[in-house]
Amino acid sequence: MADFAALESRLNAACQAHLANCTATFGGGEPLGGIFDAEYQEILGVSAARPTFVAIASALDGVKNGAALAIDCTSLGMVASPFTVNEVHAEHGMTRLYLRRA
Amino acid sequence: MSASVIEQILARAAAALTGTTAAQANVFRGRADALADDEIPGLNLRRAPSNEDGVGQNGSRLFVEFDVEHYVDDDVEWETAADALHMQVHGVLSNDAQLAALGRGLRCTGTDPQGDSADRVIGKLTAHYHMQVFVRPGDLTRSIS
Secondary structure, three states: OOOHHHHHHHHHHHHHHHHOOEEEEEOOOOOEEEEEEEEEEEEOOEEEEEEEEEEEHHHHOOOOOOOEEEEEEHHHOEEEEEEEEEEEEEEOOEEEEEEEEO | OOOOHHHHHHHHHHHHHOOOOOOOOOEEEOOOOOEOHHHOOEEEEEEOOOEEEEEOOOEEEEEEEEEEEEEEEOOOOHHHHHHHHHHHHHHHHHOOHHHHOOOEEEEEEEEEEEEEEOOOEEEEEEEEEEEEEEEEOOEOOOOOO
16 A cells, blocks of 8 residues: 555645746745635635645745735736745645735 | 704714814714725724713713724725724814813723725724713703813
8 A cells, every 4th residue: 555645745745746837045045835825715804815835845845924025917917925934834745834914 | 953062073974073183074863784895994983882971960971982983095004004093083082172161181091903804904993082971861962060
């Protein structure tokens, strides 16, 4: 029987390869592919969004709250928007960063 | 049909606040829709439940309650920003002669702060206001205070 962790890792890598819609750049680092989303959310009676960036956990090792990044989603009509990380949530080999507009 | 004294108070408060605080023209009445980016800082005045107390046979005392919701977005110090906006609002309402002519004893009876986070931090401070107005039981449109 195949090792579950290895299967999960392969699946995560395949998902990211197929679904990545943007790159994230931390500081002067290399652009990192991942999945960006910014679902509409109303908070306290104000229109808002909940931007997130998801990538394979190993690629986001060391990312902490407050880290600055630029998201480049040319396919979504959004280029190099600056954000800061305000929550890091890891599960099942993927990491989801909750972002705040910088 | 003339508006009730309660409505007159809310209308006057909104008019007095328009353009006189950091919220500028972002002053709304009973707004139910979400505010947009360019509507913050903003104020939303809401009518709250009011009570009436009979005074003899020819008078009624209305306890008029209304809320002023203060909206700010400040990632670092939203409570401080909301408080500053509230102090501007309180100053305007407390010194408005037309509002004072509609009733007596305008006071802020409490505040309720709320903050939440998404793509930015939103702060909302709800200030509860109270006024007393004397009216004739058959005419809720005219203050006899």
